[in-house]
Amino acid sequence: MSSFGGQMAEYPTISIDRFDRENLGARAYFLSHCHKDHMKGLRAPTLKRRLECSLKVYLYCSPVTKELLLTNPKYRFWEKRIIALEVETPTQVPLIDEASGEKEEIVVTLLPAGHCPGSVMFLFQGNNGTVLYTGDFRLAKGEAARMELLHSGGRVKDIQSVYIDTTFFDPKYYQIPSREECLNGILELVRSWITRSPYHVVWLNCKAAYGYEYLFTNLSEQFGVQVHVDKLDMFRNMPDILHHLTTDRNTQIHACRHPKAEEYFQWSKLPCGNTSPNRIPLHIISIKPSTMWFGERTRKTSVIIKDFLSHICPVNAYPNVIPIGTTVDKVVEILKPLCRSSQSTELKYKPLGRLKRARTSYPDSEEEAGDLFDDPPLVPVRHKVPTQQTLQPEVFSVTVVSQNQPGKPRQTTGAYKEGSAQTSPMTNFVDCPESNSESEEELDSVASPQGTVDPVTPHLQKSEMDAPQWDVFFKRNDDIADDGSENFPSSAEAGASQSPRLFSDSDGESTHISSQTSSQSTHISEQGSQGWDSQSDTVLLLSQERNCSDFTSLHKGGYRPRIKENVPASQIEQNYQKDACSDLKSRAHDANIVPDVGEPTAVSSEKHSTKADSQSSSDFEIPSTPEAELPQQEHLQYFYEKLATGENILVGRNKKAHS
DNA sequence: GCGATCAGGT
DNA sequence: CACACCTGATCGC
Numbered sequence: 001m002s003s004f005g006g007q008m009a010e011y012p013t014i015s016i017d018r019f020d021r022e023n024l025g026a027r028a029y030f031l032s033h034c035h036k037d038h039m040k041g042l043r044a045p046t047l048k049r050r051l052e053c054s055l056k057v058y059l060y061c062s063p064v065t066k067e068l069l070l071t072n073p074k075y076r077f078w079e080k081r082i083i084a085l086e087v088e089t090p091t092q093v094p095l096i097d098e099a100s101g102e103k104e105e106i107v108v109t110l111l112p113a114g115h116c117p118g119s120v121m122f123l124f125q126g127n128n129g130t131v132l133y134t135g136d137f138r139l140a141k142g143e144a145a146r147m148e149l150l151h152s153g154g155r156v157k158d159i160q161s162v163y164i165d166t167t168f169f170d171p172k173y174y175q176i177p178s179r180e181e182c183l184n185g186i187l188e189l190v191r192s193w194i195t196r197s198p199y200h201v202v203w204l205n206c207k208a209a210y211g212y213e214y215l216f217t218n219l220s221e222q223f224g225v226q227v228h229v230d231k232l233d234m235f236r237n238m239p240d241i242l243h244h245l246t247t248d249r250n251t252q253i254h255a256c257r258h259p260k261a262e263e264y265f266q267w268s269k270l271p272c273g274n275t276s277p278n279r280i281p282l283h284i285i286s287i288k289p290s291t292m293w294f295g296e297r298t299r300k301t302s303v304i305i306k307d308f309l310s311h312i313c314p315v316n317a318y319p320n321v322i323p324i325g326t327t328v329d330k331v332v333e334i335l336k337p338l339c340r341s342s343q344s345t346e347l348k349y350k351p352l353g354r355l356k357r358a359r360t361s362y363p364d365s366e367e368e369a370g371d372l373f374d375d376p377p378l379v380p381v382r383h384k385v386p387t388q389q390t391l392q393p394e395v396f397s398v399t400v401v402s403q404n405q406p407g408k409p410r411q412t413t414g415a416y417k418e419g420s421a422q423t424s425p426m427t428n429f430v431d432c433p434e435s436n437s438e439s440e441e442e443l444d445s446v447a448s449p450q451g452t453v454d455p456v457t458p459h460l461q462k463s464e465m466d467a468p469q470w471d472v473f474f475k476r477n478d479d480i481a482d483d484g485s486e487n488f489p490s491s492a493e494a495g496a497s498q499s500p501r502l503f504s505d506s507d508g509e510s511t512h513i514s515s516q517t518s519s520q521s522t523h524i525s526e527q528g529s530q531g532w533d534s535q536s537d538t539v540l541l542l543s544q545e546r547n548c549s550d551f552t553s554l555h556k557g558g559y560r561p562r563i564k565e566n567v568p569a570s571q572i573e574q575n576y577q578k579d580a581c582s583d584l585k586s587r588a589h590d591a592n593i594v595p596d597v598g599e600p601t602a603v604s605s606e607k608h609s610t611k612a613d614s615q616s617s618s619d620f621e622i623p624s625t626p627e628a629e630l631p632q633q634e635h636l637q638y639f640y641e642k643l644a645t646g647e648n649i650l651v652g653r654n655k656k657a658h659s
Numbered sequence: 660g661c662g663a664t665c666a667g668g669t
Numbered sequence: 670c671a672c673a674c675c676t677g678a679t680c681g682c
Binding site for chain 3: 037136167168207208209211292295321
């Protein structure tokens with residue numbers, strides 16, 4: 001959990017993502033996104049009471065976050081006190097001390113964070129300097145450089161401090177696949193499975209409340225199958241998401257939840273209860289998105305550099321996550337080289353001409369930049385919040401958003417035009433209506449910022465950046481199985497489909513396959529960029545059938561699944577098979593992936609042995625042959641096929657071990 | 660009964 | 670570990 005207490009040194013009278021303790025007296029609140037760990041105290045009686053007394057205190061967030069928050073009855077008491085701020089629209093917010101009447105103004109700009117729907121970063125500009133609070137974010141390398149509002153006059157704004165999400169600020173995360181890569185891998189895997197029969201279904205085992213929407217929408221679009229979810233009312237005003245969801249359990253793709261979902265899975269039962277329509281049992285595979293997975297098996301030798309932080313180049317950087325075993329000071333020491341003091345004293349100059357802009361060409365003179373601002377990046381949407389944007393190149397004439405508040409319906413200025421919801425040609429973010437009902441307005445999806453982002457971008461050479469080094473994730477530990485006898489077939493061989501089977505398969509029932517893929521997606525379509533989350537970057541696949549085989553494959557640019565399977569005892573028919581299985585399992589150490597969800601039913605003794613071995617983990621570190629080439633898409637397909645059919649992929653045992 | 664905290668789990 | 674939760678037990682009001 002974030003160590004951020006909610007307050008920033010420069011502007012201690014406002015609180016962000018924390019609403020308890022010392023934050024109870026804040027003059028204004030800000031919520032970066034709708035994830036529980038950023039909402040501590042937000043519905044506590046103490047704060048609720050304060051709201052009743054302090055009528056000038058408001059909560060500011062993005063339109064989408066407001067919508068998501070108010071959909072939950074527990075937070076509905078905030079309804080009259082939330083002010084949705086349009087993304088990428090500098091807005092002036094008054095900070096009033098109700099006791100003394102003292103008033104201060106601060107300009108805040110919401111920048112898309114790419115973490116989950118509605119997630120934003122907050123850029124504050126006021127008397128104590130410019131500071132940036134990132135919240136949880138996931139931006140692709142170079143994306144910060146494309147944010148116009150982080151720049152001014154052709155260069156990065158002078159940022160005093162950055163309050164940054166350091167979750168992945170660790171060398172072990174030096175390489176995180178792109179969303180696009182993950183998405184592509186998932187799409188193919190899902191395709192290979194659901195096309196087998198109407199009874200082959202996929203369960204997307206999602207943890208967080210939000211952040212997987214892009215996965216749902218892309219899967220739905222790709223296969224014409226809506227995703228089953230428990231609730232979708234929070235998206236009622238977000239058609240681009242809503243249209244891809246359903247509460248009808250009769251679909252092949254599920255993202256429903258249940259406390260005992262994992263248990264259900266063992267029994268070929270979906271969280272929603274579906275088991276066997278027409279008495280024909282379902283064949284389920286589960287895909288578990290996880291970014292952390294990548295940090296668990298990579299070598300910690302690479303140095304990561306932060307594209308984001310180094311670009312922002314602030315005077316100070318405050319980490320919000322302090323890894324165990326270290327201290328704030330130590331992390332700060334690591335961050336320092338990226339801050340101004342250690343850079344060549346002078347400000348880093350980054351020509352805007354290098355910025356990748358959604359719009360035509362980017363001006364590189366300040367003057368032209370001014371034109372840019374004259375044409376607001378984002379046109380305030382509809383009737384709701386009247387906003388006035390008169391941005392001049394460096395001069396902020398801000399917009400005071402006072403929204404339909406009880407007492408004062410505010411509006412602000414005239415610059416706002418009703419119906420000006422058009423997406424300006426340059427907008428590159430999603431414009432979601434925050435209103436409900438009356439809006440028949442649809443979300444404008446615009447090209448989302450490409451790629452997702454790694455909060456921290458690995459510092460690699462460009463060539464390396466272009467192609468994820470998958471081997472880092474799948475290479476087996478050197479200390480494990482070094483005889484090479486168990487190497488998996490090289491991708492080329494695997495693709496040859498001659499992998500012997502370790503086990504006979506019983507068609508589908510309970511193989512426990514799990515594989516991981518990673519990636520993020522650069523996005524495709526026109527889904528709202530803000531809806532793309534970071535967690536779906538990595539994926540863990542579990543099938544309820546099978547258990548011991550595992551393989552990895554990679555394909556350049558693509559994703560590499562890691563599969564592990566639990567083999568029902570009944571399926572273990574030969575000793576050598578079992579051994580092989582145990583063997584493999586013994587290598588997996590990290591488990592966090594559910595391994596052994598053993599078989600529900602009869603557990604034979606053999607099964608037991610297998611189970612024991614896999615108890616701690618079901619992930620296999622797949623060895624990779626040094627000379628082996630990254631698997632190509634076709635090879636991957638081959639693996640998927642095997643996975644889907646329940647066949648096993650031989651791991652080299654002296655035969656086609658490597659190529 | 661609710662909230663906060665902690666433990667444990669995925 | 671932390672991602673972002675959830676459940677259950679305990680304690681206090």
